[in-house]
Amino acid sequence: MTIVNFTPWSALLGGMLIGSGALLLLLAGGRIAGISGIVAGIGAQPDKGWRIAFVAGLILVPLVLFGSDWVTxxxxxxxxxxxxALAGLLVGIGSRLGNGCTSGHGICGMGRLSWRSVVATLIFMTAGIVTVTLLGVGA
Structure with a gap:
């Protein structure tokens, strides 16, 4: 995969929207917007309503955007x-082993200045870069 038509403005806007959403969830609900933790808690936690709504939003918003040709x-x-499927399974296993995913550690944890999240983010970013380089899927 190559970056085509990269603009820093769209990346900045996307980052601000993700950060704002994570901050809103933290301030309004006292919850961390870590996707793996939210999904894992759907079946086990009594407060599954907001979790289901959150995951539904993660699925429905891209469907609307891609379906309307606003984004590609x-x-x-x-x-x-x-x-x-194998890639998804490995990501799921990795997020379980790392006690969190990119959204939990990379966005929320680092935003709260958690050293554990800084280390986790450095490790999974390095592992991703090495994997893409070795497998040649970035070309």
Missing amino acids: APSLERFSVFRL
Whole structure:
């Protein structure tokens, strides 16, 4: 995958929206916007209503944006369903082993100046860069 038509303004706007959403969830509900923790708590926690609404928003908003052609994304057609499923499984296992995911550690944890999250973010970013480089999928 290559970056095509990268503009810092769209990246800045996206980052501000994600950060604002995470901050709003923290200030209004006292909750951390870590996706793996939110999803894991759907079945086990008594407060599953907000969790289901959060995950539904994560699914519905991209469907609306991509369905209306407001935004586009690179095609994944060149990757097999098996390879995509394996990648998703490995990400899930990694987030479980790391006690959190990129949103929990990289956005919320680092925003709260958590050293554990800084270390976790450095490790998973390094692992991602090494994996893409070794497998050659970034070309």
